[in-house]
Amino acid sequence: MTLLIRLLINGVAIWLASEWVKGITIHGPDNTTSDKLLVIAIVAVIFTIVNALVKPIVKLLSLPLVILTLGLFLLVVNALMLWLTSKITETTSYQLHVDGFWAAVLGGIIISLVNWVLGILVPDRE
Known part of the structure; x- marks a missing residue:
């Protein structure tokens, strides 16, 4: 149940980022509301998988930069995870498109x- 709620939260966050940031768009085969919801659900699942598998490795490898910048480099790591999700989804017809580095940073924030x-x-589960 917690995983489903986390996916829903990621979906809301991605939708808000696409609404508020000019360089982040969501594309689907049709422009219907149900199609947009399906795209957001697919992107949320992919974003959750990227954050669970890739982000810990990137954070570990970038630990010296995170320490040197007092944690500000984590904004770049979040932007990279959003950009990677964008590149993965652009291979399908349900796409999240991030246009540029600063759009990815703003979307990550x-x-x-x-x-x-x-x-x-x-x-929490505790």
Whole structure:
């Protein structure tokens, strides 16, 4: 149940990032509302998988830069995860398109903040 709620939170965060950041767009085969919801669901699943598998490795490898920049390099790591999700989904007809580095950084900040705020509402397994 917690995984489903986390996927829903990621979906809301990605949708808000696509609405608020000019360089982030969501594309599907049709322009219907149900098609957009399906695209957001697929992108949320891929984004969650990328964050679970790739992000810990990138954070470990970039640990010296994170320490040197007092944690600000984590914004770049979040942008890279969003960009990687964009590149993975662009191979399908359900796409998240991130146009440029600064759009990815802004989108990563928005997604992180929305995940943090909505994540407070989700209880831990403890």
